[in-house]
Amino acid sequence: MMPGHITAAHGKNVLGVSAGIITSVWMPGSVVDVDDARDAMRAVDQITGGTPLPMLSEMTDVEISAAARYEFAQTTGVLAIAVLGSSTVDRVVAAAMRRHTRYPHEFFTSRDDAMAWLSSYTPGDSHPEGHADGISALS
Template sequence: MMPGQIAAADGKNVLSISAGIIYSVWLPGSVVDVHYAKDAMRAVEQISGGIPMPMLSEMTEVEISAAARYEFAQTAGVLAIAVLGSSTVDRVIAAAMSRHTRYPHEFFTSRDNAVAWLNRFIPGGSGQPEGFEDGISALT
């Protein structure tokens, strides 16, 4: 794992690792296309050293193309992802992103709740949470 931060997507995304969780923060108002999604996933691979980890992705007021959502869903670089947002639009985008994921995916409006959920996926922790939702709960 690399210390510090990595910028991706022409500076629209900043990644860091803390306590076994990858933090991905997108600049509010960003428009994410497939090129930016691929660049962000390369940055995840770089900062994690290729070791899949849980990720908190802060995507408040971020527009994501369908191709970018599909690209994010195909990554093998995360064990689980908690999407942190603040609006109904953020919640709907998070639900759309979860359609093709191969890993647990949840939407949160509380950073503390998101981190608590992700802590269950840290290797050596309590293991995967029972009854995790696949993102559909983001619509309720």
Template sequence: MMPERAVAAEGKNALSVRAGIIESVWRPGSLVDVEDARDAMLAVERISGGTRMPMLSEMTDVEITAAARYEFARTTGVLAIAVLGSNAVDRVIAAAMSRHTHYPHAFFTSRSAALIWLTDVANLEPRGQ
């Protein structure tokens, strides 16, 4: 049985699954380094049971090192990621993260718009993937 909640990156990241979407919330003001990124991706694997799922990643006012951005981009454990932020800096960080991803990746300032997009992406995915 998959856990309903997980904590990663020394408490900087809290994860849960709701309606088939992984919700990842980073503590505002956090600095995310490569070890934090690796730990967060391991937590995604644990909480998803190894099944690729869409993810909503709330990263408002979070600083992410270049190495961590690269680590996030390498993941194969997600179906798509919607990054939820609140300002132009968050948007720039999300754009930098999307450069090397092999899955759909988009930035939103609206939680409801992000969830709609993730649901649409998940519905387009062939079953059994």
């Protein structure tokens, strides 16, 4: 794994790894297209050395194209993803992203709750089932 942080998607996304969890922070107001998604996933592989890890993705006020949502859903670079947002719109975007994911995916409005949920998704641990609707209860 690489130390520090890495920037992706033309500066729209900053990634890092701390305590075995990838953090991905998208600049509020960003519009994420498929090329941005691909670049972010390459950055994930680069910062983790190709070892899948759980991810906290902060996506407050971010617009994501359908093609980018599909690209994110196909990644094998994460074990689980907690999407951190603050509005109903963020929650809807997170729900749309979950449609094709191959990994557990939950939405949170509390960073502490998101980190607690992700802490159970470390390499080698069993993976608990998510909520039936794919969205956590709003805090």
